[in-house]
Structures are given as structure tokens and as C-alpha cells.
Amino acid sequence: MGSNGQVLGITKIADAGDPKLRWNVVIVSEGYRSAEMAQFKTDADQFANTLLTTAPYDRLRKGINVYRVDVTSTDSGARDPTGCGGTGAKPKTFFDASFCTSGIRRLLVGNSGRVIKVVKNLLPQFHLSVLQVNSPVHGGSGGEVPTFSKAPNAVEIALHEMGHSAFGLADEYEYFAGCVADHGHDNHSGSEPSQPNVTTNKNRATVKWRSLIQAATAVPTTQNGNCAGCDPQPAPVPAGTVGLFEGADYFHCRVYRPEFNCRMRNLNQPFCGVCQQVIEKKLAPFLPPS
Ligand SMILES: [Zn+2]
DSSP states (O other): OOTTEEEEEEEEEEOOSOTTTSEEEEEEEESOOGGGHHHHHHHHHHHHHHHHTSTTHHHHGGGEEEEEEEEEESSSSOBOOGGGTOOOOOOOOTTOOBSOBTTBTTBOBOOHHHHHHHHHHHOTTOOEEEEEEOOOSOOEEOSSSOEEOSSTTHHHHHHHHHHHHHHOOOOOOSOSSOTTTOSSOSBOOOSOOSSTTOBSOOOTTTSTTGGGOOTTSOSSSBOOSOTTSOOOOOOSSOTTOOSOEEEETTEEEEEEESSSOOTTTSTTSOOOHHHHHHHHHHHGGGSOOO
8 A cells, every 4th residue: 555656644635623523525536646736726726615615515515514625646637448438548647546336436445454454544533534536537426435536527527426335315316227228217116215215105104205296286296108218308397396206216206206306316416405505414413602
């Protein structure tokens, strides 16, 4: 460990107070050479600013510390195997981040165990670490350490992946390989998913997000007329309406999401009301007394 770079240290970049009391997010650099650390500072500041101005984090910012951990790498970028159509780049980097995990080019993964070890050593009270990879290629991943590149929309990828890693949210999109390419994703099994933002229960009196559904909203709110593919219909209700929209959790039918759209369904969309409530409930204990 360490032969491909060096851990320089930790800096608090958004200060909400004592880390023993707050929710602590740590952004770690991967694939930045010593001469590129000023760029990482800029990238980390951009991440912190986007996080803290995105609902519901904007309402919770008094409970959130953001830290930056500066780690240099010998070389710039990330591995990009030719087997996935990549450039074949094989830079020597501290956390060995690589595209093409499981044969999918955009699946960008580093050595999560090594990231956790470095962060724990510098800030034992950390709650979540994210890995910023210095590559312009589109990519990212979830798991224990949400990871994202510097492609346009990369911070959006980080926000989506944090929804999985820190808050146990499900994907709200209704396909696996693709709306047309899918096989075996027409109908959900019917068993209730454990995640708070997808359901197979279409009973308005008992569905898990019933408290957010207005009496005037139809339930189900949309139904997919052709379970062989994704539902093409536009939203029949204004944005922000919570109901039951068919198609979620990688299946075209028999499973529902809370709003027509959500950051857990599409990048550059706000989190739906249910996802926002889940995040708020988890972070409320970290807020100072008002
Ligand atoms: Zn959602």
C-alpha cells in the first residue's frame, strides 16, 4: 500500500461543527498526481457545494460536515481496459480504480477497503466516504464507497449512488439491460422490496408511503399497458405528486415508485418526496437543537 502515491492529509471543507455530533462525509482523491492536487481541491469544493445545495441536504446542512482527503497517485486517471472499448490506459494510482468492472465500461470501481482504511485512520467518526476519480470518462458505482469520475454529470452520479450507499434507496428505473433489451424483467415477483422507495403494494390505505399521498391522487397513478417494455406514457400529474407509478426496481410491471420522476430514476431530477423524507429522517439526529 502506498507505493503508487501518498496520503497527504485531511481538510474540513464544509464546517457544521464537532464531528462527534454531525454527519461526516469525506471525499477522497484518486488518480491525481501531486501537480493536480489544486484541481482536486476545486473538484471537492464543487462536490460539497452541489451536495449542500441539493434538496433535502440543503435543509440539513447544519448537520453535515464535508471533509477532503488529499491522496496523490503516481499517474493520472484510471484504468480503462480495451475489452470494454476503453483506451487501454493503465495508470499507477493509489486506489487502483478501473472502468469496465464486470465487463461494463461505465462501472468505475476502486479498492473500497483501502479507501475506508485511509479515511478511518484520519477521521474515525466518518459516516460516508466517496471516491473522486480524475478521469473524463463517464462512470461511477455504488457500494460501500460511492465512486464517480469527472465526466459531465459526475456529481449527479455521486448523489444517486449515495442514495444507495448511505440511505438504502432502491433504483426507481424500470429496466435492467434496457427497455427493449430486457428479458425476464416484465413482471416483478410480487414480494415486497425492503427498500423504502419501491413497493408492490397498491393499496392506498397500507402502502408504506401512504402519508404522502393526497386523497385526490389516483392509486395506482399510472399503469403500464404493455409489460414487455417500459411504460412510454408521460406524467399525468404535476411534478412533485406522490402516488403509485408502475415500473421500478428493474421491472416493467407489478412494482411501483412514489413519483413520476426522482434522482433514483434519472440523473438531474430532484429526489422524490419519499426519498427526501428517508434522507431527512436519517440525518435529523445530526442537526443541532434549534
Ligand atoms: Zn425517489
